[in-house]
Amino acid sequence: MSHALPEEENNSGRLRDPTAGAVVIFYRPDPACFTRANRLASLIPLVVVDNTPGANPAQRGQLDARIEYVASGKNEGIAAALNRGVEMLRAQGCEQAFLFDQDSEASATLIDGLLNTIRSLVHRGQKVAIAGPAYHDSRLGTITPFVRFGKWRMSRVPITGQEPLEIDFLISSGSCLNLSAWQEVGSMDAGLFIDFVDVEWCVRARRAGYSVLGLPWLVMEHSLGDEPATFLGRRFAMHSAFRHYFIFRNALALILYRSYMPLSWKLSELVKFPVRLVVYTLLSGEPRKQFSMICRGISDGLRNRLGPLC
Incomplete structure (x- = not known):
């Protein structure tokens, strides 16, 4: 080119x-x-x-x-x-x-x-x-x-x-x-x-x-995620446990360690945390793997541990 x-x-x-x-x-x-x-x-x-x-x-x-x-x-x-x-x-x-x-x-x-x-x-x-x-x-x-x-x-x-x-x-x-x-x-x-x-x-x-x-x-x-799941009348885009690790990790890291991120975005993400935890864990078909990866993402996000999943 x-x-x-x-x-x-x-x-x-x-x-x-x-x-x-x-x-x-x-x-x-x-x-x-x-x-x-x-x-x-x-x-x-x-x-x-x-x-x-x-x-x-x-x-x-x-x-x-x-x-x-x-x-x-x-x-x-x-x-x-x-x-x-x-x-x-x-x-x-x-x-x-x-x-x-x-x-x-x-x-x-x-x-x-x-x-x-x-x-x-x-x-x-x-x-x-x-x-x-x-x-x-x-x-x-x-x-x-x-x-x-x-x-x-x-x-x-x-x-x-x-x-x-x-x-x-x-x-x-x-x-x-x-x-x-x-x-x-x-x-x-x-x-x-x-x-x-x-x-x-x-x-x-x-x-x-x-x-x-x-x-x-x-x-x-544009399709966001895998086949969506329905919870309490709402449809949620689903992802692999690998992706859910990054969703939780990065949201927490940006909330805690990036002061320039807007407060309204931070509050919105915090409100979504418990809903995502329930939906991603219970409706994924692999609850143990999902829960384990989400917990790992939360742990790494709290420590601002970024980069690839090692």
């Missing part, structure tokens, strides 16, 4: 913009992940960082030749992998970077909408750090509302209108970073490994005076 080359036209007639790129994180990808990555590479220059343990360059499989494939050789976490991909795009002169999970479905409409909005606002002098779409989770059957942090509680922002909404955080998948903000805000916190990485980065961006924008007219399909 070279930015010295002229713009390249893809099969749909859309020009691949060499000043914007995308990062996709692989972890034990199935064939559909390779298909999605190849489809994305026809729209925008792409870096794939493979966090599959033992992965090597020979395992790029049927990836499009234009894709830069990086095999980490281990699961280094979502934050470190995103940092690696973003830095590669920055080194190649990209001004914006899209972030995607391996199961994210991207479209030309999404990419053009985010790029046009960011560039228009930056041209008018607005400091934009990141923009992203609304998210529809087919498993939960809902479009996730955007969120703002109040003094004591978080508020939900309706997904309506044709104007960018000033919000306080976005999930990373499907979002578009404005790389002029990257150096000032800093990279993703690799110590967090996976959960709350996007929340923590957006908080730092807002503190640095940058906007975090939700674009309600753009909606992306």
